[in-house]
Amino acid sequence: MGKLFGTDGIRGLANIxxxxxxxxxxGRAGAYVLSKxxxxxxxxxxxxxxxxxxxxxxxxxxxxxxSVGAKVIIVGVIPTPAIAYxxxxxxxxxxxxxSASHNPFEDNGIKFFSSGGIKLSDQIEEEIESYILYKMxxxxxxxxxKLGYREYSSGYHDEYIEFLVSTLGGSDLKGLKVILDCAxxxxxKVAAKAYEKLGCELIIIHNDPDGKNIxxxxxxxxxxxxxxxxxxxxxxxxxAYDGDGDRCLLVDALGNLVDGDQILSICACYLQGQGKLKxxxxxxxxxxxxxxxxxxxxENIEFIxxxxxxxxxxxxxxxxxxxxGGEQSGHVIFLDHTTTGDGIxxxxxxxxxxxxxxxxxxxxxxxxxxxPQVLINAKVSNGKKNTYLEHGEIRAAIDKLEKMFNGNGRxxxxxxxxxxxxxxxxxGEDIETLNFEARNMAxxxxxxxx
Numbered sequence: 001m002g003k004l005f006g007t008d009g010i011r012g013l014a015n016i017x018x019x020x021x022x023x024x025x026x027g028r029a030g031a032y033v034l035s036k037x038x039x040x041x042x043x044x045x046x047x048x049x050x051x052x053x054x055x056x057x058x059x060x061x062x063x064x065x066x067s068v069g070a071k072v073i074i075v076g077v078i079p080t081p082a083i084a085y086x087x088x089x090x091x092x093x094x095x096x097x098x099s100a101s102h103n104p105f106e107d108n109g110i111k112f113f114s115s116g117g118i119k120l121s122d123q124i125e126e127e128i129e130s131y132i133l134y135k136m137x138x139x140x141x142x143x144x145x146k147l148g149y150r151e152y153s154s155g156y157h158d159e160y161i162e163f164l165v166s167t168l169g170g171s172d173l174k175g176l177k178v179i180l181d182c183a184x185x186x187x188x189k190v191a192a193k194a195y196e197k198l199g200c201e202l203i204i205i206h207n208d209p210d211g212k213n214i215x216x217x218x219x220x221x222x223x224x225x226x227x228x229x230x231x232x233x234x235x236x237x238x239x240a241y242d243g244d245g246d247r248c249l250l251v252d253a254l255g256n257l258v259d260g261d262q263i264l265s266i267c268a269c270y271l272q273g274q275g276k277l278k279x280x281x282x283x284x285x286x287x288x289x290x291x292x293x294x295x296x297x298x299e300n301i302e303f304i305x306x307x308x309x310x311x312x313x314x315x316x317x318x319x320x321x322x323x324x325g326g327e328q329s330g331h332v333i334f335l336d337h338t339t340t341g342d343g344i345x346x347x348x349x350x351x352x353x354x355x356x357x358x359x360x361x362x363x364x365x366x367x368x369x370x371x372p373q374v375l376i377n378a379k380v381s382n383g384k385k386n387t388y389l390e391h392g393e394i395r396a397a398i399d400k401l402e403k404m405f406n407g408n409g410r411x412x413x414x415x416x417x418x419x420x421x422x423x424x425x426x427x428g429e430d431i432e433t434l435n436f437e438a439r440n441m442a443x444x445x446x447x448x449x450x
Contacts (some may be wrong), residue, residue, distance in 0.1 A: 008309070012107065012244045013058075013107055014106060025064040027067075031065040042070040042094065043071045045072075046073065046075070049098070049245075057116070058196065061098065067132040072150045078156070078157060079160075080099060080186065083095040083113060088117030088339060095114075106414075118314060119314070140196055155349065160190060173199055178200050178202055178238075178239060179205065181226045181241065184208060184210070187241045203233055205225060218240075227257070230251045237253065239341040241344070246340060248332075250350065250361065259286070259370075262368055267324060268282045269299060269301075271303060278324075279321050280320055280324055285312070287425060289373055308334065308398060309417065310341045313326060371427055372429065373427045374426050374434040376438045377423055378446045381420065381450060388445055393448065397444060409427050
């Protein structure tokens with residue numbers, strides 16, 4: 001068995017790669033590592049998305065936690081950012097989400113949040129992993145009154161909804177027509193309630209989960225039906241969440257897609273104008289569109305890049321005192337409100353700006369020019385995805401492309417942290433050239449790393 005933790009927890013094909021047996025070990029090792037230095041038994045909140053395998057994995061995971069004395073609070077289907085927020089607010093020792101985010105329903109995953117509501121550091125993940133892989137027998141066995149137990153609660157959903165509404169500072173959304181695409185995922189219980197409290201006209205699509213339709217031609221990875229709905233209903237905005245609700249993408253009234261980089265541009269300029277953009281900086285990643293960096297330069301905003309992954313964006317924000325950061329995929333972190341990407345919160349902040357400025361989304365989205373960018377995923381063997389730079393043929397092709405762009409574009413190739421893929425991203429001025437060269441590069445990587 002190789003490395004378990006990727007950039008966003010542990011993921012795999014449910015019951016084949018991510019089995020109940022492994023989930024039990026993850027629960028047992030995770031609860032032990034996160035509480036072994038404490039003077040009390042751990043209290044851990046566990047939530048999940050709508051996947052068919054969620055209940056199976058929740059039972060095994062919580063059993064492992066109870067086996068080392070943890071109290072496990074089960075809240076059922078709830079967005080990932082709700083677990084982060086509630087864990088921090090109530091001072092729980094950890095929060096855990098069973099979800100594979102935007103992956104198809106057959107996959108599932110497990111990710112931890114610390115007591116501060118942030119994803120675990122690489123060091124702690126490596127310690128948990130070492131117990132799972134090599135030292136399970138070293139975790140003490142307990143019995144009798146020290147055994148943990150599960151407690152079921154549904155009241156936390158309302159608490160999270162009230163938090164979301166409070167982030168608008170008393171503003172409402174009356175007069176706006178909004179279409180929500182909940183991806184048949186974790187936002188289906190709470191998103192509508194939050195919007196209804198704020199008074200907007202609301203139409204909801206893809207909000208009837210059956211365990212198998214999460215992310216199925218819907219949500220932030222499949223925007224076509226939302227675009228159609230916005231045009232048909234003449235809505236002010238369309239909002240698409242992913243399966244676990246930690247990201248969102250938008251559609252303006254003209255039917256144009258608005259990605260995470262553009263959301264960051266809109267929010268950074270607004271917060272700067274309000275004097276609330278801390279350290280006058282915006283944190284993105286190496287995958288951020290060059291247009292975002294150009295916008296920041298034009299608006300005298302410092303632009304800081306990190307490795308791909310919202311956890312690395314957050315680490316930079318916390319260490320250097322920035323209040324806004326995120327990814328092109330729609331993970332946007334408003335650190336003044338919460339510690340992780342939150343799709344519902346992000347969409348509400350944009351709607352607040354639209355209402356306050358009395359300007360449609362396409363009118364706000366005018367300071368950033370998006371440079372053409374092509375991303376093609378090369379399907380490879382999971383065990384080989386980190387070895388692409390060991391091939392001289394691939395290195396030579398990268399060098400050739402960089403010389404061809406001559407500073408007017410860039411080449412970014414990286415392994416996926418969660419899937420057996422190598423991502424090939426090219427950015428430049430001519431879309432036809434980008435498509436051709438990216439396809440050639442992806443084909444080469446697939447052939448060499450199959």
